[in-house]
Amino acid sequence: MHRPAGGHQPPAPTDSEHVTWTWDATAWAWQPQPTLTAVKRARIAQVQVAIDAAEAEQARPMREVVSALLGGAAAPSFAAAKLTALDAEIVGLRAVRAAMAAAATLAELGAVVWPVL
Secondary structure, three states, X not given: OOOOOOOOOOOOOXXXXXEEEEEEOOOOEEEEEEOHHHHHHHHXXXXXXXXXXXXXXXXXXXXXXXXXXXXXXXXXXXXXXXXXXXXXXXXXXXXXXXXXXXXXXXXXXXXXXXXXX
């Protein structure tokens, strides 16, 4: 885009909780930039999806454990192992979510590493 005649820079749109505006002299326009709050919410939402998925995976092994115990048998080792693994995954993801929530800058947020699953 070319600079308009007279070179008047229009006023910036109003910032919000989710977006702030920066001037792009090349495009001669205000460009939206997500705020820390917006980026945190989006990343935390991704982590929450992973937590929800892992928690949903607990249903079958939990059912197998409960069924065995109600029948007077020992809990199946494969079901107990799966529950233990899922619990560790969820604990790790919750720690990631907490670290993201505590980030005070975009750099701190970017430094949060998800566990290898």
